[in-house]
Amino acid sequence: MKFSGYRAEDQHLELKRQLNDKLEKEVVAFLNSRDGGVMIIGVADDGELVGVDDVDLQQLKIKDRLKQNIAPSTMGLFDVVLLQEQGKAFVKVIVASGSEKPYYLGKMGMSSKGCFIRVGSASEPMPSDMIEDLFSKRVRNSIGNIASRYQDLSFEQLKIYYHEHSYSLNEQFAKNLELTTKGGEYNYAAYLLADRNGCSIKVGKYRGTDRVDLIENEEYGYCCLVKATKAVLDKLNIENRTFTKITAKERLEQKMLEPVALREAVINAIVHNDFSREVPPKFELFSDRLEITSVGSIPAGFTQEEFFMGYSVPQNKELMRIFRDLDIVEQMGSGINRILKSYPHSIYHFSPNFIRVIMPFSEGFIESQSSTAQATAQATAQATAQAMSIEAQVLIFCQTPRTRAEIQDFLGLKHREHFRKTILNPMIEAGKLRLTLPDKPTSPKQKFYAEDQQ
Known part of the structure; x- marks a missing residue:
């Protein structure tokens, strides 16, 4: 049977019937x-879905080989996803473009026998x-290569987050997570992930x-x-308030911003922010939009x-790896696609130094808020007018001294205690009614x- 997502191999896709010794090369x-x-293991070149055995073991082998056999470090640059279709399991390996090119097979070195394109x-x-050209242009000014100006750092918060995901960080965690x-x-x-730093969003x-x-x-x-x-x-x-949107057929409960797209836009802005400039991302809410x-x-x-x-080119692979470990990032390269399911390309605005995402509030949100405000104001005005009318009637009726029962009967009110608390006593306290x-x-x-x- 054919794999449902089958297409012929091309510049961005490699199909493998099974895991073999060419993994690192590809x-x-x-x-x-x-x-x-993307590499898919368990699918033949012609699209036949053959599957793989023991996908959990395959996943571990792939991660270990890519970490150990390729240089510079690939941490944060790949994602391994286990999938099932037609009763068969297969593995999807998503690979980002690296920022420290050229990458090479560790045992072959930086040579034509170790570097591939x-x-x-x-x-x-x-x-x-x-x-030689790629090496001369290699990006060195990354947050992984810049030493923190402060070295007395603690990571109790980070350890708690890892513990919540059933991971424990040993004494070598900083090296293992590439925080050195x-x-x-x-x-x-490491500075950005420490318990205390100077970064504020x-x-x-x-x-x-x-x-x-x-x-x-x-x-x-x-x-x-x-x-x-x-x-x-949070x-x-x-x-992100909920409002009622009335259509020709029904009343719908809707958020002013699409929740999945909102989450992805926030995480993308933080994970891919160029922190080497020591400027964090910012978030601004207006009456009609959110700007990131x-x-x-x-x-x-x-x-x-x-x-x-949606091709993934992580700005900060160290952050990407940790956010992926903690399930904050779901799958490498999926963020843009999730956002574009709900919003057009035009929400993105690019300049030489900044990327701004402008997410308009859902259609009908502003009108719903205006309607609510108008209804509230109208109800308040009506209540005020009604209260003023009753008060005016009482003052006219009481030009001649009246008993409580006479005033209450005149107004047509049956509940004695309600009349005392809401009308009679307030008018006495305000000095508008006097006692004989x-x-x-x-x-x-x-x-x-x-x-x-x-």
Whole structure:
């Protein structure tokens, strides 16, 4: 039987009937390509779904081989997903384009025997001049290579998050999670994930559609970036109000922002922010939209069209790996696609140094808020008018002193205690009604008269 997602192998897709000794070669080629790729193990070249045995063991083998046999480090640059179809299990390996090209087979070194590049549907040896050119352009100013200016760091919050996911961090955790430089110092990624740091993410809220009237300015940070991310998500989930949208057929309960797209946009802005510039992303709520601004730009060599295809090029592979471990990131390369299911490409705005995502509130949300406000104001006005009308009637009726029973009967009100609490007593306390027997307020002979009567 054919695999349902079958298409012929190409620059971005490699099919494998079974796991073999070419795994690392194919992954190196994807790492060295501009936009990564996907390998599916358990599907033949012609699309026949053959499946694999013991997928859990296969997953462990793949992860171990890619971590141990390829250099520079691939941590945070690949994702292994176990899938099932037609009663058969298979493995999907998603590979991002790396930022430290050229990648190579560790045992072969940085040579044409160890470096490969994707050409069409094949992984070809990389020419020596390309290897030299890529090495000369290798990105070194990453948060993994920058040493933290503070080395007295603690990671109790991060350890708690890992413990909640049934992982334990031993004494070598910083090295294993690539939170140290080659010299053994804590890097900038470690600084961002430490219990205390100088990174603070702002969430602002404005009354109108511009930045004139700021009514809230919350900061989430100076702590582990994982904790700050969860706090921002919690805040925006609270702000993401539900409203009733009335259609021709039914009344629908709807959120002002699509929840899945909102979550993905927040996480993308944080995980892919260029923290090497020491500027965190920011989130701004207006009366009609949410704006998310992160530092950075489209990956070098990419067009906007290719960006929207969802090819994964992690800005911060160290953060990506940890967010993936903690299930904050679901699957590498899936964020853009999840956002574009609910919003058009036009919500993205690119500049040389920033990416801004402008998410408009759902259709009908603003109208629903206006209708609610209008209804509330109308009800208040009606209640006020009614109260004023009753009060005016009482004052006219009491030009001649009247008993409580006479006033109540005049107004047509049956509930004695309600009449006392809501009408009679407030008018007495306000000095609008006076008592004929002020020294005996509970006397059965007591009468009441308007303040201008003697």
